[in-house]
Amino acid sequence: MNFNLTEEQELVRAGVREFCQKYVEPLAEKVDEEAYFPMETVKKLTEQEWTGIPYPAEYGGAGADYLTYIIVVEELSRACATTGFTLECHTSLASYPLYKFGTEEQKQKYLVPLCKGEMLGSFALTEPGAGTDAGAASTTAVLDGDEYVLNGSKMFISNSPVAGVFIIIAMTDKSKGTKGLSAFIVPGGTPGLKVGEHLNKMGIRGSVTAEVVMKDCRIPKENLLGNEGQGFKIAMMTLDGGRIGIAAQALGIAQAALDESIQYSKERVQFGKPISSFQAIQWMIANMATDVQAARFLTYHAAWCYDQGLPYSKEAAMAKLFASETAARQTNRAIQIHGGIGFIKGHKVERLYRDAKITEIYEGTSEVMRMVISGNLLR
Amino acid sequence: MAGIWIFAENREQTLELLNAGRNLAQDFKAKVVTFALNVHLAEEYINHGSDEVLLLPLLGQDQSLESYVPVIAEVARQEDPDVFFIGGTQRGREIAARVAARLNTGLCGGCTGYKVDQKNKLLLMNRMILGGAAVQTVVCTTRPQMAVIPPRTFEQAPLMEGRQGKVIELPAAQPSAVKVINRTPKVQESVDLTEAKIIVSVGRGMEKKEDLSLALELAGVLGGEVGCSRPVAEELHWLPEERYMGISGKKVKPDLYIGLGVSGQIQHITGIRDSKIIFGINRDENAPIFEAADYGIVGDLYEVVPKLIKELKVLLKK
Amino acid sequence: MLNIIACFKWVVDEADVKIDAKSRALLMERVGYKISDYDRNAIEEAVRLQEQHGGNVVAATVGPSTAKQCLKDALSRGPERADFINDPSFVDLEPEQTAAILATAIKAKEEYDLIICGEGSSDLYAQQVGPALAERLGIPCATCVNKLTLAESKKEIIAERKLDDGMEVVSMPLPALVTVLPDINTPRIPTLKQVLGAAKKPVDNITLNDLGQTYKPCLQTTGILAATMERRRLKFGADEKNILVIIGALLKEGVIA
Numbered sequence: 001m002n003f004n005l006t007e008e009q010e011l012v013r014a015g016v017r018e019f020c021q022k023y024v025e026p027l028a029e030k031v032d033e034e035a036y037f038p039m040e041t042v043k044k045l046t047e048q049e050w051t052g053i054p055y056p057a058e059y060g061g062a063g064a065d066y067l068t069y070i071i072v073v074e075e076l077s078r079a080c081a082t083t084g085f086t087l088e089c090h091t092s093l094a095s096y097p098l099y100k101f102g103t104e105e106q107k108q109k110y111l112v113p114l115c116k117g118e119m120l121g122s123f124a125l126t127e128p129g130a131g132t133d134a135g136a137a138s139t140t141a142v143l144d145g146d147e148y149v150l151n152g153s154k155m156f157i158s159n160s161p162v163a164g165v166f167i168i169i170a171m172t173d174k175s176k177g178t179k180g181l182s183a184f185i186v187p188g189g190t191p192g193l194k195v196g197e198h199l200n201k202m203g204i205r206g207s208v209t210a211e212v213v214m215k216d217c218r219i220p221k222e223n224l225l226g227n228e229g230q231g232f233k234i235a236m237m238t239l240d241g242g243r244i245g246i247a248a249q250a251l252g253i254a255q256a257a258l259d260e261s262i263q264y265s266k267e268r269v270q271f272g273k274p275i276s277s278f279q280a281i282q283w284m285i286a287n288m289a290t291d292v293q294a295a296r297f298l299t300y301h302a303a304w305c306y307d308q309g310l311p312y313s314k315e316a317a318m319a320k321l322f323a324s325e326t327a328a329r330q331t332n333r334a335i336q337i338h339g340g341i342g343f344i345k346g347h348k349v350e351r352l353y354r355d356a357k358i359t360e361i362y363e364g365t366s367e368v369m370r371m372v373i374s375g376n377l378l379r
Numbered sequence: 380m381a382g383i384w385i386f387a388e389n390r391e392q393t394l395e396l397l398n399a400g401r402n403l404a405q406d407f408k409a410k411v412v413t414f415a416l417n418v419h420l421a422e423e424y425i426n427h428g429s430d431e432v433l434l435l436p437l438l439g440q441d442q443s444l445e446s447y448v449p450v451i452a453e454v455a456r457q458e459d460p461d462v463f464f465i466g467g468t469q470r471g472r473e474i475a476a477r478v479a480a481r482l483n484t485g486l487c488g489g490c491t492g493y494k495v496d497q498k499n500k501l502l503l504m505n506r507m508i509l510g511g512a513a514v515q516t517v518v519c520t521t522r523p524q525m526a527v528i529p530p531r532t533f534e535q536a537p538l539m540e541g542r543q544g545k546v547i548e549l550p551a552a553q554p555s556a557v558k559v560i561n562r563t564p565k566v567q568e569s570v571d572l573t574e575a576k577i578i579v580s581v582g583r584g585m586e587k588k589e590d591l592s593l594a595l596e597l598a599g600v601l602g603g604e605v606g607c608s609r610p611v612a613e614e615l616h617w618l619p620e621e622r623y624m625g626i627s628g629k630k631v632k633p634d635l636y637i638g639l640g641v642s643g644q645i646q647h648i649t650g651i652r653d654s655k656i657i658f659g660i661n662r663d664e665n666a667p668i669f670e671a672a673d674y675g676i677v678g679d680l681y682e683v684v685p686k687l688i689k690e691l692k693v694l695l696k697k
Numbered sequence: 698m699l700n701i702i703a704c705f706k707w708v709v710d711e712a713d714v715k716i717d718a719k720s721r722a723l724l725m726e727r728v729g730y731k732i733s734d735y736d737r738n739a740i741e742e743a744v745r746l747q748e749q750h751g752g753n754v755v756a757a758t759v760g761p762s763t764a765k766q767c768l769k770d771a772l773s774r775g776p777e778r779a780d781f782i783n784d785p786s787f788v789d790l791e792p793e794q795t796a797a798i799l800a801t802a803i804k805a806k807e808e809y810d811l812i813i814c815g816e817g818s819s820d821l822y823a824q825q826v827g828p829a830l831a832e833r834l835g836i837p838c839a840t841c842v843n844k845l846t847l848a849e850s851k852k853e854i855i856a857e858r859k860l861d862d863g864m865e866v867v868s869m870p871l872p873a874l875v876t877v878l879p880d881i882n883t884p885r886i887p888t889l890k891q892v893l894g895a896a897k898k899p900v901d902n903i904t905l906n907d908l909g910q911t912y913k914p915c916l917q918t919t920g921i922l923a924a925t926m927e928r929r930r931l932k933f934g935a936d937e938k939n940i941l942v943i944i945g946a947l948l949k950e951g952v953i954a
Binding site for chain 2: 709711714716723791792793796819820821822823824825827828829831832833837838839840841855860861862863864865866867868869870873914915916917918919920921922923924928929930931932933934935937939940941943944946947948949950951952953954
């Protein structure tokens, strides 16, 4: 057992904290209030070489471990959940399937610019009629000569309005259910590919989320990722890794709620004393801190499994389940500690409370997480 | 010659150190020796309690004050003072560090005060460490015991009647490798609130926008900036948003924060709690600002501020 | 081509120091360490000059052998190599000791054109090491520098000093030493590859034995107590007399002038 981060991981964490203080925190309120996508921050993430952290240098990445990447997402999310998630979606959902299943040519063409931060990536699985039930997908891909023709629509697609490339899951053989799904690389701006309006969300409001509609969208045959019928496997493996990223995002949000609560409770005076001297508050703080630490260990352990080449599907699901529920519970407590002021727009805990909720939903709901965990245990 | 030695680059600080030096001279039964930049100052220092004055030579156009280091170190080496206080300007701190290095002795930088061990002729000197979180006490085991003393640590030494003292001229400073090629005296300019040394903050106790002139005038006299609490910027729009301090606004750490009609809600206090000194003026004797302040005046800002401006103008000669 | 030494100190992060309210003792069990704030500006300035004029940058530090952690931090900011002058006894050194140790090591093994130090350390802020080091090396120095330019001759450095009474521009023949203010530059946050590459950069481990002498402090610490941060909470009336008392107090505090 070794609970120490490496010196490099500690340095990266310190660097991200400084980065957040300088560039992310000052924008966070605007990002939330105006549903503003912080493109200037994304550019700076690129300068820091944080856009392809766990991928090898030959593909433009930094060649660091997954845990380093997780720490970056955690710290970014602690300052602004939108920023943390934007990087997570780009790295885990768009870059990973290319890295894992792409041909050398596909990697050079798409993974390299993604890792170098020359463009952002997006991943499209969910449909209006197919959320958790991915096999119900109605988007189709039909081979026509040297081209696949895609038709259908994808819903709640993060990063889609700003993406340079999409990984799109579509049905190539309806009769085979999930085994009939395939994954495709679709460059942004391909004729027939339309990105809808930025959806007005409850939380992570700056993250750009939209519907993606394909109408006779033609892509070259070589843009098939992996083999036909591998789409479901690619999506599930991609989400397994993504879940560690969402756990890190939730962890950052929960940590921020704890930070705000500790600070406020020491300053807020009632009955002539700071409220931190009352046991009711002390117990809330103790519970929050314990939950946050447990969430951190689960999350880091899942990342460690990934780095060691061990199976991590169950660990990722546990981390995401616990961290996201921790974030939801602790942001709620943080508002309770703040009282009325925490209910006012413009206060950080009010934003954290709304940002936390989505972590229980996307990249697999808490219910799916429980299915994954129990499925691993009971088979 | 031994004794208590004093060097500061200006008259005010020299007089402050002279005051400390006089008291110490009695404890140590030693004389006070002061460096002076010209004969007029030499005479003045004697009249304010110096027993001897070391008159520094004139510097060339391209020499900076730091060129005195070899001169000062050489005379100190010959005369072996017990104590050497240096005025804590930026130049003073450099000179002190270099003289101490030449003399191989200890230097307490930023000495905020000391106690005297009369028997052993030792100073127990205090300095702030860890960004002001703690006070460390040190003694210097070598001679001279050196300290850099920040401005206004002591009152100026009073004029004493009928004093006489010896003035000794020091040899010319050697040409120095450091050549001054340009000098620009300081100009006053408006700065970012987080960098302001003095902030006059306007709260809801101010009745109308026109009255901001009071705050502006006070800030002008003090060389500070005007800021405000959140409602003054967000609700009343009297000042731009980058001027409000608080939990969601600017976090500032001026040397002096003056709140005019600021009630002192925790959300505002959070933004100003790193101020060195907080001074609040408010009509309401129970306003929370007084709990968070070092100095408070319970009174109507419309009466207090004009008086304050008037007195400051006189005292600061503005 | 400039050979530059950037000196830095590994200090306690003052934000982590807790205080025991009763005894006023400092609780240091859970403190973190960092490169002293202004020393980051010193390293940045060295790297900036090197980017402009070529040459190389050495980061030099004096500290206990346990402070090894500081090396990757410093090297990730751009210097090619580091001098780690260490000994278990190099704890809570007085500035005069640090300056003397640096001087011995630099004389023994470095060829340099310029030494850059921070204006003062985050823990002691004594502002002594830079000028004292210059004296021991017998080279010219300028403190409080907020702009540095290499003269066209490449044999002199032009330093703009920001002082209490205004700006002063000086020129000095190389080799020389400067201490820099935080507004001279904005230290860049190391990129991920810089962090990962730091471990591969060479570190010269210089021990007390290598230095061949001992360094006794001239100052001895007799006590450390937490500063009482409580506000004074002095309330006054509104008449002239009270106003004068407060102005007097503010003058004495040195916050107005």
